[in-house]
Amino acid sequence: MERYRIHPDSAVYFLTYSVVEWLPVFIDEQTCGIVADSLSFCHRQKNLRVNAFVIMPTHMHMIAFDAAFDSTRLSATLADFRKFTGRRLSDLCGRKFSPSFAEVLRDQATADRERRFWQPSRHPEAIESESFWQQKFDYLHANPCRKSLVRRAEDWRFSSAGYYCSDGTVACDVPISALTW
Numbered sequence: 001m002e003r004y005r006i007h008p009d010s011a012v013y014f015l016t017y018s019v020v021e022w023l024p025v026f027i028d029e030q031t032c033g034i035v036a037d038s039l040s041f042c043h044r045q046k047n048l049r050v051n052a053f054v055i056m057p058t059h060m061h062m063i064a065f066d067a068a069f070d071s072t073r074l075s076a077t078l079a080d081f082r083k084f085t086g087r088r089l090s091d092l093c094g095r096k097f098s099p100s101f102a103e104v105l106r107d108q109a110t111a112d113r114e115r116r117f118w119q120p121s122r123h124p125e126a127i128e129s130e131s132f133w134q135q136k137f138d139y140l141h142a143n144p145c146r147k148s149l150v151r152r153a154e155d156w157r158f159s160s161a162g163y164y165c166s167d168g169t170v171a172c173d174v175p176i177s178a179l180t181w
Contacts, residue, residue: 006078010126011069012051012179014136017082018059018119020108023101025093026055032158034088035060036173038081046077049177054140055158056147061140063127065179078122086117093117130181 006013019025026032032055039062042048047070053062066074094102108116127133141164144156153161154170163172 006071006075006124007126008071010128011071011074012063012065012127012133013074013124014061014063014127014140015078015125016059016061016121016123020116020119021104022058023093023104024057025089025097025101026057026060026158029157030096031089031092033173034092035085036158038085038088039174042077042081043175043177046080047073048077048081050160050174051177051179052137052140052160052164053158053174054143054156054161056143056149061136061143063133063136063140063179065177067177078124082118082122090115090117133179133181 026035035055039048039050039053043050047067049065049067051063051065054060064074064078066077090102090105093105102115105115105117110116125136127136141153141159141161144150144159144161145153150156153159154165155162158173160172160174160176162170163176168176
């Protein structure tokens with residue numbers, strides 16, 4: 001049983017989605033675009049709100065909540081997001097990447113699916129204080145710098161860092177929703 005869960009008494013979460021076997025799938029605009037487009041759809045149609053995010057080559061982090069702070073709906077929305085992006089990205093891997101990528105996805109199959117894209121856990125951590133939020137906010141934005149992918153966080157394309165560093169004047173691929181404490 002997963003230790004980390006979305007609970008009815010918490011509304012804002014730090015989430016991590018990792019690709020199985022840490023495959024470096026998010027290396028171009030097309031793969032990252034599938035995630036960004038899906039988050040945008042969930043914003044418009046499913047009340048998902050993203051406060052901050054970063055898409056790294058092998059995983060992604062985000063701080064997210066439901067527009068009405070409904071944790072039950074948030075959980076359902078995140079499950080839909082995971083299923084949809086998992087299918088789309090698995091299909092793309094089968095067409096675009098080395099056959100070994102598709103083989104790894106098939107090797108991760110379970111009784112209820114013929115392949116698996118995301119690792120089983122989304123590792124939700126409830127954010128219940130401004131200091132914890134700030135820690136996670138800073139952590140995810142600094143991730144590309146820590147991995148030596150860019151020198152400045154705001155230079156990483158698939159991240160909300162540029163949006164925040166510019167006070168919202170730099171466009172972001174995902175609608176960003178502020179949190180106030």
